[in-house]
Amino acid sequence: MEPSESPPPRAGELIPLLRKNLDRDWGCKVFFVGASVLGIRLPRERAGMMTDEDAARVRSVLEIRAPSIRMEEIAAVILLGDETFIEMRLPDLEALLRRPRPVEEPCDLAEILDGFARSGPKVAAKSPASGRRSEVLAIGKRGRYVRARMPRSEAKDVALAPTIRAALARSGGFVEAGVGRSVVIREEDLREKVRRRKVSTLVGIVLDTSFSMEEASEATRRVVLELLRDAYQRRDRVALVSCSGRVAEVVLPFTPAAATAKRHLDGVEYGGTTPLASGLAKGSALLARERDKEPSAIPILVLITDGSANVPLEVAADPDQEVEEVARELKRSGVHLLVVDVGSGGSELAKRISAAAGGRYVKTNRPSQEEIYAAIKEEQRGAAGLAGAEGWERER
Structure with missing residues (x-):
């Protein structure tokens, strides 16, 4: 009789009893359950x-x-x-x-392979806030192999x-020296690698x-400089667009340099x-x-407003x-939008903008540097995780 890994129900019912009463190190005992086992x-x-x-x-x-023992x-x-x-x-x-x-001790191939798969250098995982780039699930063969999946x-x-x-x-078996060395791989046995790679935001x-946003503008200026200090370590980049007058202007192109940013930010004018x-x-x-330039980067757009739009792109169009x-x-286009509403009573337009973009809406109690900075950092962390999830879905 060949040993079987598919026991009859009676044997399966005995397993909890055996586990409870047998010493793990070669424990042997006879159990009487209608017959001696x-x-x-x-x-x-x-x-x-x-x-x-x-x-x-x-x-x-x-x-x-x-x-x-009888x-x-x-x-x-x-x-x-x-x-x-x-x-x-x-x-x-x-x-x-x-x-x-x-003479050579038989070995379980699965155990050897398990050790092989885990024998690479270990890298401690750190929060993105520690100055390292965010990590997302990677598509293709680029990135660090972290686990396997169906x-x-x-x-x-x-x-x-x-x-x-x-x-x-x-197969319920193991490969032993001198006893059948081949392993038959079927389609249902295949596992693929899940990889992660570091990306910037x-x-x-x-x-x-506008006039009503002067206090918020000063808080935002300080937030931009703080983000740029983070960006220097994380290899992220920050840009700033000013909305006043007839058309918006790029105050600060994408840069990781805080010194360059400060010169641009000092020239921001308010009003209109x-x-x-x-x-x-x-x-x-x-x-x-x-x-x-960098397709793998995670795009985030942050709108900081008190929720009024009064200048259309086209003449006679509805600004809202x-x-x-x-x-x-x-x-x-796959851009993550964060709307930070710094208005005193909350803006319905700001909420609608966020909903239309499938973004996130945050209402601050006041134009606070700390609240704006925290909202943007949370969006960075959330967008990095969502980018991984989207990559997962695209692979399905």
């Missing part, structure tokens, strides 16, 4: 991983307990590992313990060790610089009307040009409708 515990993950040492230990224990009454034997078990008859156990083994379509980046482990688990800030649609459109164009249409285009 010999339970043997192996200190291995799988019952099929018996080594020379295991066989010698089991023989020794059985010899010691021979006077108290071998002729044993109806079944169960070899129990941490994860699997094998049911067999007593003659099969005796043959297994007598079976000549090579393929979502055709497996193009096969994870060898997990694939062979899956084949071994399906592009933060374009569109700032309403609010061309929000122009500001979002100009911020989107800035991001598009930068993404052409225009800015919402620009917001919808941001969503179509």
